[in-house]
Amino acid sequence: MTLQRMDNVGIVVEDLDAAVAFFAELGMEVEGRAQIEGLFADQAVGLDGVRSEIAMMRTPDGHGKLELAQYQNPAAIGDGAHNSPPNTLGLHRVMFAVDDIHDTIARLRPLGAELIGEVARYEDIYLLCYLRGPSGIILALAEQIG
Structure with a gap:
């Protein structure tokens, strides 16, 4: 198997x-x-x-x-804390590769997306960020730049 x-x-x-x-x-x-x-x-x-x-x-x-x-x-349960930090135990985040990280953030903001930190540059390879979406879901976005 x-x-x-x-x-x-x-x-x-x-x-x-x-x-x-x-x-x-x-x-x-x-x-x-x-x-x-x-x-x-x-x-x-x-x-x-x-x-x-x-x-x-x-x-x-x-x-x-x-x-x-x-x-x-039955109704969904939770503590109602939709702003748990990224180091909370359990499912951490879902990551997506995007073509333009700044455009993606701008398009998602009107739908409730909030940056957790800021857009960071990893060497000359990626732009990366975490943002919080609906129901407190944490997304990571990565744009390959090099």
Whole structure:
């Protein structure tokens, strides 16, 4: 038995439409949306009475995917702290390669994106930054410059 591939990264969000709009502006495409409920959902995630809506987003090359999920039942839980620092335990961030980091930041700001630090230069190879998106999701952006 061998690993075939990494299929997707799942992220629970508060507002699915806002998260879809954010990642679409980043350049991802909606592959599909679906209501998820029933016995299979309860069994797979280990909760009772699961009812959620998901949107599968894919990168333009078709290889990277995010599954965004908004739970109607049971309600999503969290501490409400959407500004946890980047060194918080757990899923750290999702990184995307972009053509123009400054343009990408400018396009995402009206959708709620906030720079965590600043755009940094790594030697003459990359421009890099972290920003916070919907539901406190941390994104890393990388623009290859050399």
